[in-house]
Amino acid sequence: MIDFDYCIWFQPKNDHEWYDYTNGFEPHVTLKTNLTYSEAREYVKNIKIENIDITLQENPEMDCSQGFHAIYYNLVNKHHILPDDAHVSFMYQYDKPFSINQIEQLGHKIKARTATLSDINIVKCTGHFRYWKKI
Numbered sequence: 001m002i003d004f005d006y007c008i009w010f011q012p013k014n015d016h017e018w019y020d021y022t023n024g025f026e027p028h029v030t031l032k033t034n035l036t037y038s039e040a041r042e043y044v045k046n047i048k049i050e051n052i053d054i055t056l057q058e059n060p061e062m063d064c065s066q067g068f069h070a071i072y073y074n075l076v077n078k079h080h081i082l083p084d085d086a087h088v089s090f091m092y093q094y095d096k097p098f099s100i101n102q103i104e105q106l107g108h109k110i111k112a113r114t115a116t117l118s119d120i121n122i123v124k125c126t127g128h129f130r131y132w133k134k135i
Helices: 037-046 100-109
Strands: 005-012 029-035 052-055 061-065 068-074 087-094 114-125
Touching (some): 005 037, 037 114, 087 100
Antiparallel strands (some): 005 114, 052 114, 068 087
C-alpha cells in the first residue's frame, strides 16, 4: 500500500451528493501530501481559507501509482490555491485496474458537475484508504 502520510484535503460540505459516489473515503481535492503532522498543522494555520467553486471535466480519468489505482475527474477551472494537477478522486483500489464498466458507471451516476470547496482538513493517509482519518 502506498503511504501519503499527512495530507491536506479541500472538500465540499458533507451533504454534497459526491459523498455518495466514493468507495470508502470522502471526495476531496488534495492540496498537499507527504507532510509530517507539524508541517500539516502549520500549512492549515497559514492558509487563507476561501470558498472555491469547482467544475468537473466531462469524463473521468484513471491512474495507477505503485499498485494504487484511482478514478478521478480533472477540474475545468483553476484557482491559485489549487495544485496544477487538481482533481476530485472518487474511487480507489489496490493491485488491479478499474474496468471500463466501473468507469462508465461512475460517469453515469454523477449528476452534479459543480461543488463549492469550503472545508480544509488534515487527513492521516496511511494504510488502507478506507481507514484514512481526519485529524
